[in-house]
Amino acid sequence: MMAADRDASGYGTTQAGGTATIAPPEPRPGDPPITPELVDDHGLSPDEFAQIRRILGRDPTFTELGVFSAMWSEHCGYKNSKRMLRLLPTQAPWVIQGPGENAGVIDVGGGYALAFKIESHNHPSAVEPYQGAATGIGGILRDVFTMGARPVATLNSLHFGDLERPRVRYLFGGVVKGIGDYGNCVGIPSTGGEVYFDRGYEENPIVNAMCLGLMRKEELIRGTAEGVGNTLMAVGARTGRDGIHGATFASEELSEGDDEASRPQVQVGDPFTEKLLLEASLELIASGHIVGIQDMGAAGLTSSGAEMAGRSGTGVEMDVALVPVREEGMTPYEILLSESQERMLVVAAAGREDAVREILEKWELEAETIGHVTASGAFRVLEDGVVVADIPALPLTEGCPTYERPGEEGDEVRSLRTMDIAPHEEPPAGLRDAFLRVVGSPNVASKQWVYEQYDTTVRANSIERPGGDAGVIRIPGTNRGIAASTDCNGRHTYLNPRVGAMGAVAEAARNVACTGAVPMAITNCLNFGSPLKPHIMHQFREAVLGMRDACGYLETPVTGGNVSFYNETDGKAVYPTPVIGMIGVMEDLDTIVRHPFQDAGDAILLLGTNTGELGGSEYLYAVHDLVAGEPPGVDLAAERALQRCILAMAARRVLKSAHDIASGGLAATLTESCLGRPRKGDGVGASVRFEDDLPDTALLFGEDHGRIVVSCAPGDEASVRGLAADYGVPCARIGTVTGKGSPLRIETPTAALQLGLDTLRERYFGAIPGIMNEAG
Amino acid sequence: MNVAIITFPGSNCDQDCHRSVDVAGGSPSYVWHRETSLGGADAVIVPGGFAHGDYLRPGAIARFSPIMDAVIDFARGGGLVVGICNGFQVLCEAGLLPGALLRNESLRFQSHDCRMRVERADTVYTSEYREGQVIRMPLSHADGNYYADPETLAELEDGGRVVFRYCDAGGAVSDAANPNGSLNNIGGIVNERGNVLGMMPHPDRAFDPALGSVDGLPLFTSLVGALARAEVA
């Protein structure tokens, strides 16, 4: 039963240890009257407003209206997604904390737990890319370290419009710099991510940041306000007027000419303060002086206070006059809703306030007592002792009305999806030209320009840095590793959201498995347009169902995530982009497998079957400027067998390399395995031959799932084949590593290509720097 | 052989230095920046990071941390002091090393492996390397572009005080191998007396084969070895 249905009968009466009934708040002088327009401005429907009145038993004050508006926004209340999200599998024996907390937590063995979460910062990044992305990293770090975990890695999933456009280059450059400057200063290595460029994101970049944090299992702390009489403290940066209504802002469509209005919503990140908060928080948690801690993220003090009270079934009472502010004359409304960065709400055990303050002083941070935990069940706010808001906490956090809106596939996408793409199998300027265009397309080309702006090696645990299938971090002091990958091919999810989402999970798991790590769990960030539109709701529902099926089948439950709706400008929505952040565990780092080919004479084998699926491929986009066709299908049973098989091969140490096949198909995978890493040697050539009866473009550029290219010493070929047979995975010898100085040679029944590594290197590593440097 | 690792609130390579010293056989300990004494340490490392956020200039504010007077005295007395990355910037700001580290020529933060040629194998920090040896290790900074005025630069070169120089895989010192615009491809220098070393790349991230390189380890074993010899003497 939903909390809101329980009504407010328990509220207001005196409970054990609680305070006496307090008269309802009077309107504050200067507050605007509550009119239907004002309610509408706050993004609340007449029905929702009626419900608020039922909960309160009266009209809300202006301050209370602001509080409800933030808590019942899409961003905090998940009103249009909650019902669908309940369908996702969330359990497994290794899941310690599923959805609902600041971050999910899984057991990664050896006494360690991993907290991880992904978040979007799309709207702020569209307005101010540098600060938008920077504060996105800040927020996700706080979500993780408030669980008691030390952040050990970040990843980022980025989707932009066409890089040929100056505005896109500006956004891309700013976002990458923002992510880098913030994470680098705090000192968290970036271990991976993805970047896509497609017209589908022209005005609305997708900027998702993920963080992984490690702790001993017993160090886990949750964001609750427990223990009546405990003290609420505001910690960290001062509260300013920035970002007021950010949560509502993130839930509304951007429209042209909105720039002026959205200016005050830009928040500026301060990574040094974040670093201080991180260290201080971990020290506080370890000290035992506090019982709860939470980031003042979206909807600031309101959501942190109300959620902490809601989760523990207590109440909170705080006085905004005690909150340290950056500007004069701030109203309760502003203080409660400010989204100034680098702030925390801490619940200190009664009597330990000074001990808490002492730790914060060491880290040169401010801490002020602003209130205490009550038994009233209410979120109660005073201004200089005068009540300005008094709301039952549970209906506020859990009572947000939820909707299940109708959905239907859009006409435009249906016609694209069902288009006959066979006529485009012929490359207009020949196969070689198509090959070079595909590996030189910014989507396939190396993202070195991006990840070299991120500190990837700080803390000396980066066993596999960005540039391979998945980044791998060592658990300090052990020989265990954590692999992580983010994936979502938005073109595939656009054409068929269910299949595309299944594919995103499959690819993420495959990426992780290719390094030798067992896929364990995911977090997800669902980036969509307006849920009020039936074709968007259709995309959302289908994507969730695809994710449900794939996560269930691959046994990688969902431990949390984030929904970002209204990624639209002037009615045009982004591609539906359900980004998957996958975590894998490696018991023995010595079994790690990497993607570059190694020694001349090594055998190259293909695991899985070529089916030549060109729908939604990079080939169609880069060569024919086309987004069409059915995206590659996902055979979950075959995928699971393939992943178990590659893990067994890694464990037996029979592989010299493994690399998954995704965007750009075999062409991209073979190129990457030949070129190896930038700045490290010169790569090795290879000679491969295919017997498949497929058109050459479908063979080389098809993005069929369920395939991995591996190499092994000649003496291990029999073991590799044997293991493949054991797992029922098709396995064919396709060629040989030919060593330094030789080219990549590819033969098919109807064509032969020879590509010098210098040419490939220039295309693959040079593409993005070329565009960014030349255009400035 | 106690090596003090100075920890500023924004240090983030303090643990990496700790582990490197440990692997090299020394005994590392942390010294908080607000301390005023090095507690009898035999050597000092100023680690990488963003000591005080470094928004003004890297190392500018750190130079005024209470511990820095002790570090300066220790260095002036001939004590061994190493600054890595942000530590190098701090030592320049503190006047223990000449010159300054400007914004990278690319104007971007750069994080990748680099190669350096060991120019001097006869310092206390490089005795475990060979002269001319090409070593590879990560670098990771936005402000690593070494600058000194022409006279200072000439003094450094004439005095053989350039210890590491950015180079290519074959050991050639070229513009293409210069990651950040540093004058004369300078990656690391010592002071006149040879007891203070500053370098931008991270030997503290290259002490274990699993990290992709062990080329940083000889720096720490050289240091620990020098301390051991000093103890015997």
Next chain:
Amino acid sequence: MSRFTVELLVTPRPGLLDPQGKAIHHALSSLGYDAVDEVRVGKAIYLEVTAATPEAARERVEEMCRKLLANPVTEDFRVTASQNGGAAG
């Protein structure tokens, strides 16, 4: 046509957090400079511009500002032009 030095001062918009200013203020306080109440940090850009009049030079730079040199979302700017140098550097 003459050559003018145009001084362009770009500062963070009021109301926005200025972490640089905050950090400098903090450092100055701990060095004992108590008389400082607030610090804001911006950019000073000096451009050597060839134009007919100082006004023309200034207008040109204002245009560049709107286009490239200042970020209207987070920054304000102010332009002054003078003949024959005037830059601090």
Next chain:
Amino acid sequence: MSRFTVELLVTPRPGLLDPQGKAIHHALSSLGYDAVDEVRVGKAIYLEVTAATPEAARERVEEMCRKLLANPVTEDFRVTASQNGGAAG
């Protein structure tokens, strides 16, 4: 005692390579602004200082500069003080 706004301009020393200035110059050229011959980029720092006279405020800030705010190896600085604001922002 009154409150003064002290404007402090910190600029790269002449002769020093200024990569930021170079990059801006390049960007302006590619936008077609040919009339720009040179660009140098420095910092503009605004301090609110309580002092008896503008000179006192200025002197105080000059001291802070020598100590912390400017690096003598690479930077020059110039200080001006005015009562009642004057900052661009």
